[in-house]
Amino acid sequence: MKKLMIIAGILLIGLLTACTEEDQSNEEEQERVAPVEIAEATEGDLVVESSLFGRTAPNSMTPIMLQNPGEIDVLEVEDGDMVEEDDLIATILTPAGKQNVYAAKDGKIVNLEAEEGAMVSNSDPLAMIADMDTMKLQFNVTADMLSHIEKGDTFTAIINGTEYEAEVSKVGQMPNDTGLYAVEASVDNEEGDIVTGVVAQMNVPVSRVENTILVPTAAIVDESDETFVYIVTDDQAVKTTVTIKETQSEQTAIEGDIAEGDQIVVNGQLLLSDGTKVDIIEESGE
Structure with missing residues (x-):
């Protein structure tokens, strides 16, 4: 009889201990606070751009010809x-x-190879004069991209990290040997900062999503065929499923239970689950 009472007492103590440890674990889970960075959801239009890459060249090349050799x-x-x-x-x-x-x-002397005392011909240019005040940007594009470009359009071009306004000056109507179409644009170079042969990037809008909710692309989480973001409400992370309408580098257009001004977690999502307490350590833009 005494042995049974001792065994029962041990089991009771073990059960109480297990319950206490579980209560402590649950309490610790409830008290866990995750640091996060946030940004506000906005409403507006998302313009999706495609980047073209080409090279710079002088706007024109004028040969210097001799009348007689x-x-x-x-x-x-x-x-x-x-x-x-x-x-x-x-x-x-x-x-x-x-x-x-x-x-x-006016221009820059290029391709001058002759020296004083040298014999020169009148069949080949002595040199060329390159118009560098305006530079051409030369691209080769697909037929699909060609449908988004017209002569006279202006786009943003990036050359050596600097943005320029580029105006399309030529749109090819026939493909070259590679099946691509030649496109040229011009940018002002009166300061002489652009040299010949450097890479130029031109961004061409290809689609627009109007009157949509926009969130930072960094906020989007893809997990197990589910796409969601975390909204911060009353210092808690609320997991919210979304549908992506379009993405353009830093911003994404979405559909879901999200409104303009909602606080969206952009950093720290890996520490979160639905209902996790959060501590906002930084707000994007501050």
Whole structure:
């Protein structure tokens, strides 16, 4: 009889201990607070852009031609010099006498390889004058992309990290050997910051989602075929299922039980589950 009472007492103590530990675990779970960063949901239009990549080139290239072949007596410029219209470029000794060669327009001297004393022909240019005040951006695009571009359109171009306004000056109507279409745009380069042959990126809008709820793309969580965000309500994370309408890098257009001004978690989602207490440590834009 005593043994039974002892065994019963041990079981009771074990049960009470287990209940106490479970209560403590639940209490600790309820008291856990996750640090998060948030941003507000907004309402507006989302413009989806596609980026084209090409190269810069002078707006025009004007050849410097000689009337007669001969020997360079005096060369007034070097490759890379800037000249103005009617500047003296060179004096050539020809069978017909001395010939002065002048710049036909403003620009930069390029492709000048001859030196004083060298014999030069009148069949090939002595050099070229490149118009660098305006630069061409040259792209090759697909037929689908061509449908979004018209001559005279203006788009944002990025060259060496700087944004420029680019105006489309040429839209090819026939594909080249690769099946792509040539597109050219021009940007102002009066400051001379753009050089020839560098990569240019031009962003072309291809679609627009109007009057939609926008959230930072960083807030979107994809898990087990479910897409959701966490809304902060009364210092708690509320898991909210959403449907993505369109995404453009930093912003995503969504549908769901979300309104303009709702606080959306953009950092710290991995620590959350529905109902987790949160501590807002930073709000995006502050």
